[in-house]
Amino acid sequence: MKTLTKAEEEIMQYLWKLGEANVATLMEEMPEPKPAYNTVSTIVRILQDKDFVNYRKQGRGHIYFPLVSKEAYSKFTLSKLKDNYFEGSLKNMVSFFVNKNQLSISDLEEVLNEINKNKKA
Amino acid sequence: MKTLTKAEEEIMQYLWKLGEANVATLMEEMPEPKPAYNTVSTIVRILQDKDFVNYRKQGRGHIYFPLVSKEAYSKFTLSKLKDNYFEGSLKNMVSFFVNKNQLSISDLEEVLNEINKNKKA
DNA sequence: TAGTTTAAACGAAAACTTTAGTTTATGTTT
DNA sequence: AAACATAAACTAAAGTTTTCGTTTAAACTA
Numbered sequence: 001m002k003t004l005t006k007a008e009e010e011i012m013q014y015l016w017k018l019g020e021a022n023v024a025t026l027m028e029e030m031p032e033p034k035p036a037y038n039t040v041s042t043i044v045r046i047l048q049d050k051d052f053v054n055y056r057k058q059g060r061g062h063i064y065f066p067l068v069s070k071e072a073y074s075k076f077t078l079s080k081l082k083d084n085y086f087e088g089s090l091k092n093m094v095s096f097f098v099n100k101n102q103l104s105i106s107d108l109e110e111v112l113n114e115i116n117k118n119k120k121a
Numbered sequence: 122m123k124t125l126t127k128a129e130e131e132i133m134q135y136l137w138k139l140g141e142a143n144v145a146t147l148m149e150e151m152p153e154p155k156p157a158y159n160t161v162s163t164i165v166r167i168l169q170d171k172d173f174v175n176y177r178k179q180g181r182g183h184i185y186f187p188l189v190s191k192e193a194y195s196k197f198t199l200s201k202l203k204d205n206y207f208e209g210s211l212k213n214m215v216s217f218f219v220n221k222n223q224l225s226i227s228d229l230e231e232v233l234n235e236i237n238k239n240k241k242a
Numbered sequence: 243t244a245g246t247t248t249a250a251a252c253g254a255a256a257a258c259t260t261t262a263g264t265t266t267a268t269g270t271t272t
Numbered sequence: 273a274a275a276c277a278t279a280a281a282c283t284a285a286a287g288t289t290t291t292c293g294t295t296t297a298a299a300c301t302a
Contacts, residue, residue: 007260013205023279038262041280046259060269061279074206075221081202084134085195090224093199094215095232100196103211108233111216115226128290144249159292162250167289181299182249245302252295259288266281272274 001068001076002050011043012052012066012073020065022058122189122197123171132164133173133187133194141186143179 004012014029015021023041027034044064047053055062086092097103125133135150136142144162148155165185168174176183207213218224 005259035260036262037279038264039260042261042282045281059279060267060277070206071217071221074202074217075223077202077206078218081195081198085191085198090218091228091232094218094224094229095235096192096195097199097211097215098232098236102196103215105233105236107212108215108229111212111219112226112229112233114216115219126289156290157292158249159294160290163252163291166251180249181247181297243302245300247300248298250295250297252293254293255291257288257290259286261286262284264281264283267279269276269278271276 001073002052004047004050004052004073007043008047008050008052011040011047012068012070015053015064015066016070020063022061022063026064122194123173125168125171125173125194128164129168129171129173132161132168133189133191136174136185136187137191141184143182143184147185 011026014026018025018029021029023037023044026040026044027037030040044053047064048055052066052068053064054067055064057063082088082090082093086096094103094108098105098108132147135147139146139150142150144158144165147161147165148158151161165174168185169176173187173189174185175188176185178184203209203211203214207217215224215229219226219229
């Protein structure tokens with residue numbers, strides 16, 4: 001999977017949020033100062049080249065939608081982070097959170113409980 | 122904290138690994154095809170500007186060392202990932218790992234055990 | 243201390259990313 | 273069907289990052 005540049009990733013975030021959108025809709029979502037229509041249009045086309053989006057035709061325009069899910073891309077990104085910063089061990093990564101007190105033990109227990117709950121159901 | 126570009130981050134990885142190094146040592150570590158000496162030298166200087174490294178003089182050269190720890194930078198990077206992909210919730214992030222079966226429940230329990238062990242000690 | 247060597251600093255070319263104007267194609271309206 | 277409107281495609285300029293040749297400075301050597 002190719003990595004996304006900053007501008008590309010920003011557009012993907014809107015597409016993931018919206019599910020699908022044409023360029024005008026994407027622009028509506030974006031905060032001021034909005035980029036030019038052509039700017040967004042170009043980035044979407046680059047995302048097409050990178051196989052991150054595809055489109056269906058509607059009227060005279062295109063409606064774009066993600067080919068790569070947010071999940072898949074976050075998994076990919078986390079995986080790189082894991083390899084580069086935690087010797088490839090996810091366990092190390094989770095331990096890191098807890099040790100940094102960004103994640104409490106009760107949070108962790110809660111995650112476990114939810115999983116066990118789902119198992120029973 | 123500034124974000125690092127690809128080339129910058131790669132050099133930081135070597136500095137974190139080595140603790141400290143001059144440009145020649147960094148180059149030794151790098152795989153073929155090695156970049157030009159000047160390339161590495163320039164990147165290190167950019168890292169200086171960004172306050173990621175400092176140096177001490179030795180002989181006629183500089184020995185560079187990290188000012189920002191690998192931990193601090195991974196925390197920073199993970200934090201952005203968390204905000205952009207998990208609605209700012211680390212718990213969501215950990216749940217994601219487990220659901221993707223990248224992290225087993227026994228791993229998670231192991232993390233908990235280790236923490237509890239450390240508490241007692 | 244003058245000459246030599248080595249490494250950092252500088253500067254600029256090459257590659258890549260971002261932005262947006264112009265052109266082209268295709269629906270839409272009259 | 274011709275004129276019009278709209279949006280994608282193309283192109284290129286501007287901005288950033290990466291790469292490395294040249295210059296400058298500093299330490300070592302004779």
